[in-house]
Amino acid sequence: MPRGGGVWRGTALAGLGVLAFSGSFPATEFAMRGFDPYLVAIGRAAVAALVAGVCLVAAGAPLLPPRAHLRSYAVIGLGVVFGFPVFSGLALGTGASVSHAAVVIGLLPAATAVCAVLRAGERPRPLFWVACAAGAVSVTVFTLSRGGGRPSFADLLLLAALLCAAAGYTEGGRLARHTPGWRVISYALVIAAPVSVPVTLVLAVVTPSHPTAGSVAGFAYVALVSMFLGFIPWYAGLAAGGIARAGQTQLVQPLLSLLWAWLLLGERLEAATIAGALAVLLCVATTQRTRA
Template sequence: MDDARKGFLLGALGVVIFAMTLPMTRLAVGDAGAPQLPPGFVTAGRAALAGLLSIAYLLAVRAPRPARRHLPALALCAAGTVVGFPLFLALALRDVDAMHAAVVTGVLPLGTAVVAALALRQRPSLGFWACALLGCALVLGFAAWSGGGGLVAADGLLLAAVASASVGYVAGARVSAVLPAQQVICWVLVLSLPFTAPVALALWPQAPASGAAWLGFGYVALFSMWLGFFAWYRGLALGGVLRVSQVQLLQPFLALLFAVPVLGETLQPLTLLFSLAVIAVVAAGRHMPVGRPA
């Protein structure tokens, strides 16, 4: 199997893991009528727990410390993926359901592609951008339909989460080109521990939360914040950030499917039609040329 196909498959595995983040975060924080764990605690606590697991992993594999030149990119990755994305997402999910959040955050592949094109000085073809924009239009059209004809106030937080993740993904992918992907996310989490551990302890929930809320917290700590990135960053490094990032167009629809058994939300037939259309766009985008300027 060539690197491009392997990268695409690893990226798809990461997306499946990440698609559960929305319903599991909703389980963890609850809603405005029945709040569970505080959003700030979920954000810092999941990163702190994953950071402790990362220390054990790095010691087990005897990973060398990252070079000083990699620290800025690791810090930027931490700001986007450890702090920005989970915090904005958790705050928004207090006011909107997981299905609405899933479709709004569906613009993440386009955000990642734009950041990658600027940061990595790549020059995608017009066909690639056409596929990315078409996929984005499909996602936003679905968001407008499911939101009753327009966006809501919490969408600003969701779009801030998208911007944070886009920057963090590209920064992490750059380091993953020279370091093993699993070590990249581990170092990001370990370097964040001096911030995340004290904040998690300070925001430890005072009110009791349900077992389902703690289950959601456990998932986003172990899978969303840690193991999912093992596959995701390796996929970006092997298959290319611009190309592999487009598989995330499927993430909102996978999140919608997962929200049905996890949260009991209702899946509309039109969702399946949009999903098929997005799958077709992603497949077409994979075959569009992506190169660097001469």
């Protein structure tokens, strides 16, 4: 268990990652104003893979990870390189607002902690599971109240995105204990490149594009910051402070995303949305504090 300076260092690094990730939903919304949702989701991974490959070559590191860890890198690739961008992008493209998505994704820290518990074989206190259930109920009530009594297709997409990210975060945090965080995300992007690059080229040809300054800026953000740079301090923070402990910093991500949605997209901050975000924040904070 990390102690002392390691905990604070992990929290600070993870906080930088959260700050980077909090702009992902607004940037995705901007990007999809000029590009197809699938092109945004897959293209960001292709661009990030090229950057990651250049960084590995410049550092004199191998272009591929050790074979013993290929399964873990495959999980990261499926989870955060493809799964989260595709499902969250489609959710935004099918009617979910950035503020709505931020509240549903607010359960991501708890889901990540659950994955960490399962992978590490720990036995959390009963209150942990009570708080997890309360958080799930809070999000369920919020989504049902916004969807006329039933979850929308966008909500199901966001749930899939949440589960993908939790799995990718946990595997990345484990690998970052013995591999620098930038190499963890770089390897995940590189082994996904045989899929992401050709698919991106095809989508660029067959899908309509109407690039504007805003959509290009949004795509650049999700490709360079959300898909690559943000993961460098994030994985390093999870490794230094512990996956669940450092993951507490992600509690502020929904509130930051709500702020960006208000500032950049002009979305109204309704009382129900803020209440939902705060309820999830309280429940997830309890799970983190009672995990051990």
